[in-house]
Amino acid sequence: MAATVADMSTRWWRLSLVAVATSAFLLVIAVMLLLGSGKIALEQQVAAAARIGGPFQLTTQDGKSLSDKDLRGSPFVVFFGFTHCPEVCPTTLFEMSEALKTLGDEARSLRMLFVSVDPQRDKPEMMANYLQSFDPRIIGLTGSEQDIEALAKSYRVYWKKIPSDDGGYTMDHTASVYLMDSSGQFTGVIAYGEDQKSRLVKLRRLIRG
Ligand code: NI
Numbered sequence: 111m112a113a114t115v116a117d118m119s120t121r122w123w124r125l126s127l128v129a130v131a132t133s134a135f136l137l138v139i140a141v142m143l144l145l146g147s148g149k150i151a152l153e154q155q156v157a158a159a160a161r162i163g164g165p166f167q168l169t170t171q172d173g174k175s176l177s178d179k180d181l182r183g184s185p186f187v188v189f190f191g192f193t194h195c196p197e198v199c200p201t202t203l204f205e206m207s208e209a210l211k212t213l214g215d216e217a218r219s220l221r222m223l224f225v226s227v228d229p230q231r232d233k234p235e236m237m238a239n240y241l242q243s244f245d246p247r248i249i250g251l252t253g254s255e256q257d258i259e260a261l262a263k264s265y266r267v268y269w270k271k272i273p274s275d276d277g278g279y280t281m282d283h284t285a286s287v288y289l290m291d292s293s294g295q296f297t298g299v300i301a302y303g304e305d306q307k308s309r310l311v312k313l314r315r316l317i318r319g
Pocket of ligand 1: 191
């Protein structure tokens with residue numbers, strides 16, 4: 111039997127329907143794959159975050175030993191720098207001191223750590239002298255080159271000794287302040303130069319858990 115015009119038209123419609131259904135099916139697959147890879151990326155981010163921070167045992171500006179175990183149960187912030195720093199460290203320490211002053215007693219459970227990435231020059235006495243200009247609740251930490259390097263690595267901190275023209279050296283270093291909860295888990299950062307309002311919001315959130 112010869113195909114009529116009506117048959118041709120029906121066949122065309124069927125083909126079109128199959129094409130639309132196939133496209134929709136492929137689209138669903140593509141979206142599922144995208145969502146799946148997004149989920150994996152998020153899980154990787156969470157896993158990476160979980161790996162920030164680690165055990166340490168260092169010396170405070172008072173010459174006392176302090177380890178991560180001593181911080182258990184207290185939220186803490188940690189930043190890395192050095193006493194000869196011309197700008198980033200004094201600015202951060204000043205802004206953190208201002209935040210502590212504003213928080214007052216609210217910050218009683220919070221520990222604030224300033225870890226030297228220049229242990230060659232930053233002995234405890236040097237740290238004690240330097241930190242006199244800032245809030246007395248800030249704990250300065252120094253130690254052996256190896257111990258500092260291990261800690262900086264666990265926080266994925268970038269730091270590099272840069273020779274200066276006068277024969278001395280300066281240090282390049284990560285300027286972020288790391289926020290760690292009372293179980294020692296990384297929860298976020300305060301960026302260098304972040305405004306004081308946002309700094310206080312983040313610190314209060316950290317304190318309240
Ligand atoms: Ni600095």
